[in-house]
Amino acid sequence: QVTLKESGPGILQPSQTLSLTCTFSGFSLSTYGMGVGWIRQPSGKGLEWLANIWWDDDKYYNPSLKNRLTISKDTSNNQAFLKITNVDTADTATYYCARIDYRFDYWGQGVMVTVSS
Amino acid sequence: DIQMTQSPSSMSASLGDTVTITCLASQDIGNYLSWYQQKPGKSPKLMIYGATNLEDGVPSRFSGSRSGSDYSLTINSLGYDDEGIYHCHQYYEYPLTFGSGTKLEIK
Numbered sequence: 001q002v003t004l005k006e007s008g009p010g011i012l013q014p015s016q017t018l019s020l021t022c023t024f025s026g027f028s029l030s031t032y033g034m035g036v037g038w039i040r041q042p043s044g045k046g047l048e049w050l051a052n053i054w055w056d057d058d059k060y061y062n063p064s065l066k067n068r069l070t071i072s073k074d075t076s077n078n079q080a081f082l083k084i085t086n087v088d089t090a091d092t093a094t095y096y097c098a099r100i101d102y103r104f105d106y107w108g109q110g111v112m113v114t115v116s117s
Numbered sequence: 118d119i120q121m122t123q124s125p126s127s128m129s130a131s132l133g134d135t136v137t138i139t140c141l142a143s144q145d146i147g148n149y150l151s152w153y154q155q156k157p158g159k160s161p162k163l164m165i166y167g168a169t170n171l172e173d174g175v176p177s178r179f180s181g182s183r184s185g186s187d188y189s190l191t192i193n194s195l196g197y198d199d200e201g202i203y204h205c206h207q208y209y210e211y212p213l214t215f216g217s218g219t220k221l222e223i224k
Contacts, residue, residue, distance in 0.1 A: 037213075047161065047204055049213040062212045096160055103151045103208055105172070107160040 002026035004036075004097050004108035011114045018084040018113060022097030026106075029055055029075045035100035036080040038071065040093040041110075048093075052100060053080055087115045119143050119207050123216030130195055131224045138190045138219045140205035145186070149209035152181060152190045155218075156201045164203075165190060197223050 004024040012018060020038070027034055038050040051071040052060045061069045070083040080097060092115045098104035120143035130136045140150070148168035153161035163172045165181035168188055178193045192199055200223045205216040 046217045047206070047215040049215065052213075060211050064212070103149075103163065103166045104153075104161075104206070105163050105166070107162075110160050 002099060002106040004099060004106060006095055006097050006108045006111040008095060008111045008113050010112070011116060012087060013117055014088045014115055015086055016115075018082075018087050018091065018115075020082045020084075020095055020097075020111065020113075022080040022082075022108060024078050024080070024097070024099065024108075027099060027101075028078070029053075029073050029080065031055055033101065036073065037098050037100050037104055038080075038082045038095060039098060039104070039107075040091075040095045042093040050084075050095075051082060054100075089115050091115050118212055119146060119210055119214050121205055121207055121214050121216040123205055123219055125219060126217065127220040127222070129222040129224050132195055132197070134195045135191065135193045136195060136221065137192075138203050138205075138221075140188045140216045142186045142188065142207060146207040146209035148183060149207055150181070150183070150188045151206045151208065152179075153204045153206065154199075154201050155204060161204060192221075195223060199223060 008020045035054040037052040053071045068085045073080045094110040094112050096110045097108045099106040122141040150168045152165040155161045164175050168183045169181045180191050182189045203219045
């Protein structure tokens with residue numbers, strides 16, 4: 001059974017760094033072809049893809065967030081991470097991680113992040 | 118970036134109706150297109166992948182099709198449980214993109 005769960009700080013201030021963790025089970029990020037992605041959704045709005053990381057440590061980022069994103073993984077502990085630097089109110093959203101098996105097939109429940117001074 | 122133009126943005130239909138939601142891709146995406154259903158406060162659920170493939174466990178009332186750059190999700194015999202927001206998603210090319218969503222209300 002595949003499960004994913006996101007965790008994060010809940011609230012942070014503008015200019016801080018957002019650190020998110022995706023803890024998963026039921027698959028391994030060392031398996032050929034597997035990946036984990038991060039997607040976010042501001043309240044009442046659409047989905048925005050942020051970054052993917054693959055079994056071979058290949059990484060892809062959404063260029064709209066310029067160089068603010070860093071994705072990484074800890075294969076032995078079944079975790080993936082996303083850092084977003086220099087946050088502002090526009091980064092307020094629910095953040096999801098999802099397994100990639102050619103497509104995003106399993107999603108976590110999401111974690112709400114609020115950026116506020 | 119590949120733009121996914123999704124329509125309609127919202128719709129209302131009756132029990133038992135058949136509805137179709139469409140996404141127009143701004144460039145070729147092959148069949149690298151998924152459809153997700155999202156209910157309030159929940160994460161998206163994969164319904165269709167590869168444009169036409171039904172995800173395991175999804176009712177056969179759901180189907181996906183392609184005509185050129187137009188990708189469609191059709192839901193037959195609408196039930197109350199089909200209410201939600203539907204999102205299309207292209208995974209052909211980075212940056213990955215989503216449609217703007219279609220809110221489906223069951224009358």
